[in-house]
Amino acid sequence: MAASLEDEYDFWLLDLDGTLIDVEWSYTREIFDRVGTKLGREFTDREADILWSGLTGSRNRQLEEWGIDPTLFWDAFHEEEDPLVRAEQTYLHEDAAFVTDLDVPVGLVTHCQKFLCEPVLDHLDIHDWFDARLCCTEQTGWKPDPEPVQSVMDDLGVGDNGHVGVLAGDGANDVGAAWNAGLDAIHVERVGHDRRGLCVRGDYRVDSFDELF
Known part of the structure; x- marks a missing residue:
């Protein structure tokens, strides 16, 4: 992994469905x-x-x-x-493996409900990729609201203004949540602009995480 981008951030936050994993x-x-x-x-x-x-x-x-x-x-x-x-019908994107190379705190902020998320993480054996996890609910708020993002940042111990972080996701809600929480945003376009019907803008716009490193 190129050290420059990794060293730019004190922590990484990630979406799950459509970002690291997908379903048949x-x-x-x-x-x-x-x-x-x-x-x-x-x-x-x-x-x-x-x-x-x-x-x-x-x-x-x-x-x-x-x-x-x-x-x-x-x-x-x-x-x-x-x-x-x-869980059995879920697969991991090959380029998601970059997470294992990150040498900073990593958090998961997903709309996938806990009763589904936990079996998926277990099945794919990626539980230990994350130092903190949050499955959004009505109580926590939903992206693009910054509240669930801030909650995971607090769990990681990076909630103060002295830390610089980034959030990566596949949707406009992820980019909005990042910016609303004062973070940089990576948009990974898994479906293509034609299928989406619009172009999602972020601080980084890639078709694969491999493009970042």
């Missing part, structure tokens, strides 16, 4: 089929992709635009997700 499409499609049956509404491949990957930013806002109650959707969604099946 067949799993996503099956979940949306079952949720659609529960809600009495079919989801197209494009709609499932938008919600799963957060392509338009706030998933709740997108659901509301489609006339779907977010609470009903998420209740049905989480009822249909089996943590062990989700």
Whole structure:
């Protein structure tokens, strides 16, 4: 790893889904089929992709635009997700291995719920990659709010202004959370601008973490 970028930051924060890991499409499609049956509404491949990957930013806002109650959707969604099946269908991006080379505190800030996140981390054997972890909830707040980011920074002991950090993620919410918390932002574009329908700007914009080092 090139020392320059690593030495630039006292700590790193990372998103999980779409940033370090992803899930096989067949799993996503099956979940949306079952949720659609529960809600009495079919989801197209494009709609499932938008919600799963957060392509338009706030998933709740997108659901509301489609006339779907977010609470009903998420209740049905989480009822249909089996943590062990989700873990088995999850794979690690090859370029995510850079995390193991970081010689500074590393934190995880994810919207993935704890009952799903923990089995995934165990299955991929990446639990020890992170010195602190937070799975966002209504109580902690959701990215792009800075509160969950600040909470992990406090857990890492880097919450004061004397530390310089960076947050890496695959969505606009990650970039917003970084900037709102006073951090630099890395946007890793896993899906492509055409599929996303817009260009997410960050302090660094890459298609792979390999480009950074």
